[in-house]
Amino acid sequence: PRAMEQTYGEVNQLGGVFVNGRPLPNAIRLRIVELAQLGIRPCDISRQLRVSHGCVSKILARYNETGSILPGAIGGSKPRVTTPNVVKHIRDYKQGDPGIFAWEIRDRLLADGVCDKYNVPSVSSISRILRNKIGSLAQPGPYEPSKQPPPQPALPYNPIYQYPYPTPVSPTGAKMGGHPGVHGSAGHVSIPRSWPSAHSVSNILGIRTLMEQTGALAGSEGASYSPKMEEWAGVNRSAFPAAPAVNGLEKPALEADIKYTQPASGLSAVGSFLPACAYPASNQHGVYSAPAGGYLAPGPPWPPAQGPPLAPPGASVSVHSGELAAAVTFKHPSREGPDRKPPSPGSKAADALGSLHGLPLPASSS
DNA sequence: TCCGTCACGGTTGAG
DNA sequence: GACTCAACCGTGACG
Numbered sequence: 001p002r003a004m005e006q007t008y009g010e011v012n013q014l015g016g017v018f019v020n021g022r023p024l025p026n027a028i029r030l031r032i033v034e035l036a037q038l039g040i041r042p043c044d045i046s047r048q049l050r051v052s053h054g055c056v057s058k059i060l061a062r063y064n065e066t067g068s069i070l071p072g073a074i075g076g077s078k079p080r081v082t083t084p085n086v087v088k089h090i091r092d093y094k095q096g097d098p099g100i101f102a103w104e105i106r107d108r109l110l111a112d113g114v115c116d117k118y119n120v121p122s123v124s125s126i127s128r129i130l131r132n133k134i135g136s137l138a139q140p141g142p143y144e145p146s147k148q149p150p151p152q153p154a155l156p157y158n159p160i161y162q163y164p165y166p167t168p169v170s171p172t173g174a175k176m177g178g179h180p181g182v183h184g185s186a187g188h189v190s191i192p193r194s195w196p197s198a199h200s201v202s203n204i205l206g207i208r209t210l211m212e213q214t215g216a217l218a219g220s221e222g223a224s225y226s227p228k229m230e231e232w233a234g235v236n237r238s239a240f241p242a243a244p245a246v247n248g249l250e251k252p253a254l255e256a257d258i259k260y261t262q263p264a265s266g267l268s269a270v271g272s273f274l275p276a277c278a279y280p281a282s283n284q285h286g287v288y289s290a291p292a293g294g295y296l297a298p299g300p301p302w303p304p305a306q307g308p309p310l311a312p313p314g315a316s317v318s319v320h321s322g323e324l325a326a327a328v329t330f331k332h333p334s335r336e337g338p339d340r341k342p343p344s345p346g347s348k349a350a351d352a353l354g355s356l357h358g359l360p361l362p363a364s365s366s
Numbered sequence: 367t368c369c370g371t372c373a374c375g376g377t378t379g380a381g
Numbered sequence: 382g383a384c385t386c387a388a389c390c391g392t393g394a395c396g
Contacts, residue, residue, distance in 0.1 A: 021377035074389040075378030
């Protein structure tokens with residue numbers, strides 16, 4: 001097992017451990033942002049945390065843009081908009097008016113509530129449907145009524161993809177009037193993924209948060225929802241300053257991150273979907289395993305014997321290597337048995353960051 | 367020396 | 382269950 005774990009991580013040029021293809025632990029991401037907010041230069045952060053400067057730059061850029069330290073949603077596919085139900089409606093429109101234009105169909109799909117502006121097919125898609133699926137109406141197609149799948153609701157989208165519905169067609173039917181993140185409000189988060197999905201911050205910020213608050217997710221939708229870290233990108237974010245001051249670290253956002261990365265056992269509403277985050281606690285432990293401590297903890301502090309340049313005035317924020325190693329909870333397999341217990345709130349990791357933030361940070365967040 | 371950017375090899379998850 | 386695809390990741394190199 002140890003050999004297997006040792007093959008898991010890689011070591012970058014700075015001596016830091018990373019897992020190719022996987023995001024850095026939240027603790028490190030948080031530290032990057034914090035140190036940046038304290039005025040420490042990205043290059044220094046890079047060396048101190050042993051994370052490539054490209055990564056530091058990326059995380060900081062994202063934080064400045066979205067206010068979130070969390071990585072984006074990994075994997076998944078863009079949900080189809082041309083569902084059988086949509087195709088059926090298009091077919092109906094076409095049959096009712098053979099001369100109808102694609103854009104007219106599009107308008108009707110919107111007007112009839114078959115789709116909303118977030119999932120309505122493009123005109124070109126409609127044209128393609130007309131050409132490929134409806135053009136040969138003589139032949140029974142896959143969407144022939146006789147072969148139709150069971151009737152679908154007016155909005156035939158998988159509940160997993162809870163689109164942001166600012167309109168009365170919202171699945172919850174309540175509190176959908178203009179949630180943040182959809183129409184470019186002050187706190188709008190523009191994750192560069194245009195399609196609205198459960199992965200999109202727009203959706204998350206609005207629907208997810210609202211639904212959480214209203215308890216609407218307690219039902220099957222919540223159970224089937226596959227949340228991502230990105231979901232928390234803007235939770236509790238109201239407005240992110242374009243140029244946050246050193247002390248302007250958006251504590252509410254970070255606190256939200258910290259708060260919501262509590263171990264599932266300690267959470268009620270949010271705990272249920274935290275394990276599905278991009279950092280499953282168990283996975284993280286496995287991923288950032290033995291070598292991490294070996295590379296991070298014993299390593300000489302950077303820069304050697306250089307405190308002031310990195311130490312912010314009056315604050316002891318310099319990250320000691322051991323502290324960091326604890327903060328990122330690189331598991332040492334020799335110290336943790338197979339029956340790994342959930343880290344206690346008073347764990348070293350929590351202490352490491354808790355002492356820095358005055359906030360509890362569970363090890364599972366790393 | 368610093369920093370933004372991008373290619374690369376990798377992971378992930380829906381279809 | 383294997384596969385594909387398109388998203389994401391961090392690293393490392395370049396300018």
